[in-house]
Amino acid sequence: AQKITQTQPGMFVQEKEAVTLDCTYDTSDPSYGLFWYKQPSSGEMIFLIYQGSYDQQNATEGRYSLNFQKARKSANLVISASQLGDSAMYFCAMSGRNNNAGNMLTFGGGTRLMVKP
Amino acid sequence: ETGVTQTPRHLVMGMTNKKSLKCEQHLGHNAMYWYKQSAKKPLELMFVYNFKEQTENNSVPSRFSPECPNSSHLFLHLHTLQPEDSALYLCASSQAPPDRINEKLFFGSGTQLSVL
Numbered sequence: 001a002q003k004i005t006q007t008q009p010g011m012f013v014q015e016k017e018a019v020t021l022d023c024t025y026d027t028s029d030p031s032y033g034l035f036w037y038k039q040p041s042s043g044e045m046i047f048l049i050y051q052g053s054y055d056q057q058n059a060t061e062g063r064y065s066l067n068f069q070k071a072r073k074s075a076n077l078v079i080s081a082s083q084l085g086d087s088a089m090y091f092c093a094m095s096g097r098n099n100n101a102g103n104m105l106t107f108g109g110g111t112r113l114m115v116k117p
Numbered sequence: 118e119t120g121v122t123q124t125p126r127h128l129v130m131g132m133t134n135k136k137s138l139k140c141e142q143h144l145g146h147n148a149m150y151w152y153k154q155s156a157k158k159p160l161e162l163m164f165v166y167n168f169k170e171q172t173e174n175n176s177v178p179s180r181f182s183p184e185c186p187n188s189s190h191l192f193l194h195l196h197t198l199q200p201e202d203s204a205l206y207l208c209a210s211s212q213a214p215p216d217r218i219n220e221k222l223f224f225g226s227g228t229q230l231s232v233l
Binding site: 032033035044045052108 | 119150157158159160162165173205207209218219220221222223224225226227229
């Protein structure tokens with residue numbers, strides 16, 4: 001079974017500074033994917049970034065980067081130059097191979113990020 | 118705008134009512150999902166449909182009944198719910214060939230359900 005752990009229920013960051021949101025995972029699948037989603041107060045889950053287990057380089061998408069340490073089973077999200085609009089819940093999620101049911105994501109408990117002006 | 122629309126945004130119902138949640142995706146995807154998001158719990162997968170066929174029922178009580186008439190529409194029919202069923206219900210879709218682990222899900226904004 002897959003498991004995702006986010007140990008930071010809430011975090012503050014000063015506007016324009018960088019912040020790291022932690023995510024550790026556990027799986028027996030040799031091939032898997034790691035995702036980060038953002039959920040603002042409107043409720044919609046917004047895809048941010050993806051890292052495949054066999055990808056050699058850490059993924060980057062604009063101000064978002066994923067610090068992937070496979071041996072440690074961690075996939076931390078780094079947000080550079082924080083903006084007030086970054087205040088939201090952030091979820092780490094993992095996909096694994098499932099031959100019947102398509103792509104099923106397992107989610108962590110989330111981290112609430114609050115950006116201070 | 119993710120291309121996945123859920124209605125209604127908010128729903129209040131009594132335990133004896135029957136209601137339905139609706140989800141529509143305009144992305145041409147083949148798989149659709151229902152997730153439940155309760156306070157203080159991780160998102161829980163409820164149902165998965167792939168090419169209109171239900172491929173996953175994650176031990177969901179029978180008072181939740183999904184329906185997928187075509188690849189673009191997904192319903193969740195609710196009856197005789199309990200107060201602990203109050204939650205945000207999120208619909209998602211993906212292209213999702215079964216062996217593609219890099220396929221991201223596109224989510225709607227959810228229906229906030231309150232059961233009185």
